[in-house]
Amino acid sequence: MIGATPAIRLTGLTKTFGTVNAVDRVDLDIAEGEFFSMLGPSGSGKTTVLRLIAGFEQPSAGTIELFGRDVSGRAPFDRDVNTVFQDYALFPHMSVLDNVAYGLRVRGVAKKARHALAQEALEKVRLGEYGARKPAQLSGGQRQRVALARATVVQPKALLLDEPLGALDLKLREQMQVxxxxxxxxxxxxxxxxTHDQEEALTLSDRIAVFNNGRIEQLGSPAEIYERPSSPFVAAFVGTSNLFDNAVSARLLGRSGTHSVRPEKMVVSRIGSSASTAVTDRTAVGTLAEVIYVGSGTRLIIDLDAGIRVTALEQNDAHRVDIDxxxxRVHVGWHDRDVVALA
Incomplete structure (x- = not known):
């Protein structure tokens, strides 16, 4: 249950490497029991923030509180958190059960007790019958679950995960997300x-912080981040967006500023086609430049006469208008409610 005291509170958190601000005055509260994702491209500061929380790096300024306790200057072993890395770092000569029990062994827990706790942890990740195997006898997804069991068996208050699914193939990664x-x-x-994978963050998270240049660009639920991006960076990085600058917005939308429309919100119909088309608030005319089949949908790339290239996404169902x-020459339509103003 989410409590009143945040599990993690970052206040003015800053980390500099030479003249570079890798993390730049980040303020953030993460609730107890929350699945929270830090999303951004390489070099955006997300991994540095995780390492600061874990204690692998020390902040240049600001504070880190874990469950109301200031741990800014404390060593990693003096913080009630554990970390799972992309490299699972399992001991190849140990059984799965002994790998999971290793943290308890270091803490001085008796063999019988630590094996019982390790077995319970394996049951929670649905690997209860694999305790006698060696890591080399497991699949990538199974080794990932062993790493999770090892990290959680010591009962940390928070678990830090640094792109733990990055080494898995697409199908296995999607399964592991669930x-x-x-x-x-x-x-x-x-x-x-x-993670740097926006689909992964949208799938897993209760909330997401999108990082850019060491700062949080936007903080919100997956739906808020995707449906109402706050800036051109978020609109372009999280999914695909059609971005209209001030000049194009004035011509197509009748308003000033920068705006975005997601591809799936756009409706395309061939000019002169007898097929019925949906009525939309706005319409522009253009030329179909490319058609890309992506399985569940078809991506249409259109050069509008207004001087901008846009992307529309149509689902491949029985109602799809066949434009290939x-x-x-096509009409492209969208509703005013689907236009998002960007800061």
């Missing part, structure tokens, strides 16, 4: 997840 969310719900502890001829 399992990871289920594991977090079962354990009920705070998960802080670092490059060079075709």
């Amino acid at each position: 399992e990871l969310k289920e594991i977090q719900r079962d354990l009920g502890i705070t998960f802080i997840f670092v 001829q490059r060079g075709a």
